[in-house]
Amino acid sequence: MSPSVNPAAQSGLDAQTYSFLGPSGTFTEAALLQVPGAEQATRVPAGSVLTALNMVESGEVDAAMVPIENSVEGGVTATLDAISVAHQLHILREELVPISFVLAAASPLTPAQIRSVSTHTHGWAQVRRWAESAIPGAEFVPASSTAAAARGLLEETPVADAAVCSPLVAEQLGLHVIQHGIEDVTGAVTRFVLVSRPGIIPAMTGADKTTIMIPLPQDRAGALMELLEHFATRGVNLCRIESRPTGDGLGQYYFSIDLEGHIDEARVSDALAGIHRIAPGIRFLGSYPRADRKPQQPAAEVSDEAFTAAAAWISSLETRVREPGAGPAPRRSRGVGAG
Numbered sequence: 001m002s003p004s005v006n007p008a009a010q011s012g013l014d015a016q017t018y019s020f021l022g023p024s025g026t027f028t029e030a031a032l033l034q035v036p037g038a039e040q041a042t043r044v045p046a047g048s049v050l051t052a053l054n055m056v057e058s059g060e061v062d063a064a065m066v067p068i069e070n071s072v073e074g075g076v077t078a079t080l081d082a083i084s085v086a087h088q089l090h091i092l093r094e095e096l097v098p099i100s101f102v103l104a105a106a107s108p109l110t111p112a113q114i115r116s117v118s119t120h121t122h123g124w125a126q127v128r129r130w131a132e133s134a135i136p137g138a139e140f141v142p143a144s145s146t147a148a149a150a151r152g153l154l155e156e157t158p159v160a161d162a163a164v165c166s167p168l169v170a171e172q173l174g175l176h177v178i179q180h181g182i183e184d185v186t187g188a189v190t191r192f193v194l195v196s197r198p199g200i201i202p203a204m205t206g207a208d209k210t211t212i213m214i215p216l217p218q219d220r221a222g223a224l225m226e227l228l229e230h231f232a233t234r235g236v237n238l239c240r241i242e243s244r245p246t247g248d249g250l251g252q253y254y255f256s257i258d259l260e261g262h263i264d265e266a267r268v269s270d271a272l273a274g275i276h277r278i279a280p281g282i283r284f285l286g287s288y289p290r291a292d293r294k295p296q297q298p299a300a301e302v303s304d305e306a307f308t309a310a311a312a313w314i315s316s317l318e319t320r321v322r323e324p325g326a327g328p329a330p331r332r333s334r335g336v337g338a339g
């Protein structure tokens with residue numbers, strides 16, 4: 001497909017093949033279909049987030065869509081850990097999908113007849129209060145996705161009496177909807193990310209996010225505060241920060257952080273360079289446009305112009321460094337017009 005006919009290429013993504021947390025009918029597939037050109041591209045369902053990511057790493061597909069954050073439950077730990085620690089992948093794009101659930105069954109059951117319910121763990125976490133009052137005592141049967149749970153009802157030996165899934169997949173599979181809108185929090189949104197092998201970073205738009213991973217420096221009092229100061233002093237706003245175990249032993253943690261801004265902005269690259277000095281294991285996981293398109297308005301003192309002017313000022317000082325053996329250089333006094 002030539003870039004001129006591929007809307008994905010026109011939007012800066014030239015992926016032709018995508019993997020996603022499947023099967024067909026997941027919220028993740030809905031997120032992928034929001035990507036320009038994905039509808040015309042090859043889409044390969046994967047049985048788990050890890051499988052979807054492995055397919056990218058092995059080169060089987062160009063990019064993978066996976067869930068990363070939920071407005072009710074927080075981070076999707078399987079995704080955070082996989083892209084932060086195990087894989088060498090970069091985020092190209094994010095998508096937001098509003099989430100609403102139905103309780104569905106293969107036959108018209110009443111809530112009282114339901115003894116087991118299957119869904120994805122994040123789905124279950126978002127309907128738990130409803131389930132406690134409407135189907136108390138029903139056993140939760142974990143599934144790899146909401147759509148897999150729905151399909152499991154149609155197997156010869158059904159996985160459960162009912163499934164929690166999207167209204168769309170219930171309709172596509174011809175299931176009976178026992179109850180609509182069963183989510184505990186209305187207006188919940190899940191954030192999905194499109195990841196690919198490291199390569200081109202999407203261009204800065206002025207409304208961008210950057211994702212990084214920072215291993216917490218060991219045996220260093222105030223390490224977290226030191227890290228955060230690098231952001232605070234450069235006016236870099238954080239929009240997500242989570243600590244996760246590295247898997248290397250008790251007490252070993254990393255921070256997964258989303259910040260407002262693009263790596264091409266001086267305040268962002270300067271903050272990350274500062275952090276690299278105290279946490280050299282820091283990993284850059286991508287700069288990409290914000291799904292909500294909310295523009296950044298950095299203060300004048302942390303604008304690129306202010307950094308350029310500051311660097312020019314330092315260079316002007318460096319031109320006055322004396323040759324060795326030319327005698328002692330005049331002492332630079334602090335704050336009184338050193339240059």
Ligand SMILES: O=C(O)C(=O)Cc1ccccc1
Pocket residue numbers: 021025026027028029067099120122123144145146147190
């Ligand atoms: O299982 C799905 O359909 C998914 O895409 C993962 C998920 C599960 C629950 C809420 C949001 C995403």
